[in-house]
Amino acid sequence: MAVVVETLEKLERKMLLSMPVALIQSEVTARLKKLARTVKMDGFRPGKVPMNVVAQRYGYNVQYEVMNDKVGEAFANAANEAKLRVAGQPKISEKDGAPEGALTFEAVFEVYPEVKMGDLTVAEVEKVTTEVSDAAIDKTLDILRKQRRTFSQRPQDAAAEDGDRLTVDFEGKIDGETFEGGKAENFQFILGDGQMLKEFEEASRGMKTGESKTFPLAFPADYHGKDVAGKTADFMVTVKKIEAAHLPEVNEALAKSLGIEDASVEGLRADIKKNLDREVKFRLLARNKTAVMDALVASAELDLPNASVQAEMQRLLEGARADLKQRGIKDADKVTIPEDVFRPQAERRVRLGLVVAELVRANSLQATMDQLKAHIQELAASYEKPAEVERWYLSDNTRLAEVEAIVLENNVTDFVLSKAKVSEKAVSFDDLMAQN
Structure with missing residues (x-):
């Protein structure tokens, strides 16, 4: 029947x-x-x-x-x-x-909807590019040197300047009352590194050992400490010690300390460039992938199954609760989080998943084992023992499935870029690396 x-x-x-x-x-x-x-x-x-x-x-x-x-x-x-x-x-x-x-x-x-794909040849996608310049290598070298800097105490009458490590006592008060986290003794920070708020650094700059100073400090409205956010405190800081920083020279000794196989300045710079090229490739791919996915969502027509949206909202809700729990929020499971907060994100995820699945099916874009192995090798290349990392991925179906999802998205990205109207835009290395 x-x-x-x-x-x-x-x-x-x-x-x-x-x-x-x-x-x-x-x-x-x-x-x-x-x-x-x-x-x-x-x-x-x-x-x-x-x-x-x-x-x-x-x-x-x-x-x-x-x-x-x-x-x-x-x-x-x-x-x-x-x-x-x-x-x-x-x-x-x-x-x-x-x-x-x-x-x-x-x-x-x-039921799952029929996905009507738009004409990808008229879709517009902005593809960003970046080059790893000598300046980027120099900047990375400076970071590596700062990570290995040493300090020596400066004379009593020396004024604090950027790069110095200061040891201070401080106390902040709001309306005459000391607030939580507003008082410390023998606190160390690097002047000019942005560890402290701008007003604190400006007040400390130029001070000498044994000197004290009072100054107002306005906490930003979005400051992580909610009790003081948007308020102005009166601070007193006393400098107890000023130490000058000494950066290691860029030489064979530095290359050797970093475990560079070719322990020379040229080998060090080449190793830095190789690592930066890899990181830039992944960041460019992620950014261009987002642009491609936006174009796909905009070009496709489909109805969303409410069951799938509800399931995705529930996953996002559970993820938010897990994040709160990881941050140490008490009774995170009981925190009230309106489900509808996640609806736009859930709807986009479901829509994108259905569109990508249809594109993969219609154009045979499934990830191959050779592609999986190549991607794993690329991920493992930045580790000390790449072979062990490769075995770690290949020995677990869950980890392998995660890699497969990434490779599949990469296949979709390459396919769309080969069809769409692509305009290239050069972005600076600093701008690319500053993005999360």
Whole structure:
């Protein structure tokens, strides 16, 4: 008998399921008999419990399990026969008025939409490019040198300047009261590194050992400490020690300390460039991928299955709670977070997932094993023991699936860029690296 599917609204469908009562009863009896062979009850030896006793104790639960299994199986068979791609779980309810000897159920569910892809040849995508210049290598060298700097105490009458390490006592008050986190002794910071707020650094600059100074400090409105955000405090700072920084020379000794195989200045710069090229490639790919995905979403037409959106909203909600818990928020599981906060993000994710899946299917863009291995090798290249990292990825299906998703997105990105109207835009190395 052909499956009759009724369209309710957009992606919502309804169909009726029918099955013989005898089928249910037969399965219930079979499961109870199987259960009777192992069930333990006081007063009976194992396997010797009478069937009527087993049925009385476990009949309801077994009946419930069988109904769920058989109805689920009937729905899956009917959906397959009708060639339906079901989104989410169906809502199934028993209907009254079934023929004698039969049970009838109504299943209401959603199906995945037809994705109508736009003409990618008219889609406009901005592709960014960046070059790793000598200046970028020099800047990275400076960072590496700062990470290995040493300090020596400056004379008593020396004025603090950028790059110095200061040891200070400070106390801040708001309305005459010291606030939490506003007082410290023997606190160290590097002047000019941006560790402290601008007013604090400006007040400390030029001070000498043993000198004290009071000054107002206005906390930004978005300051992480909510109790003081947007307020102005009166601070007093006393400089206890000033130390000058000494950066290591760029020479073979520095290259050797960094574990460079070719322990020369040329080898050091070449190694830095290789690492920067790899990082720039990944960042450019991520940024261009975002531009491609935006173009895909804009060019496609489809309805969104509410079941998929709701499931994605729930995943985002659970992720937000996990993040709060990781940050040490007490009772993070009980924090009220409105679901609708995540709706725009959930809808975009579902829309993008459906569009990408259709593009992959229609153009055979699935990730190949060779591509997976090549990507893993590239990821592992920045580690000390690449072979171990490669084995770590290849030995776990979950990790391999994550890599597969990335490679698949890269295939989609390359495909769209080969079709769309692409305009290139050069961005500076600093701007690219500053982006999260």
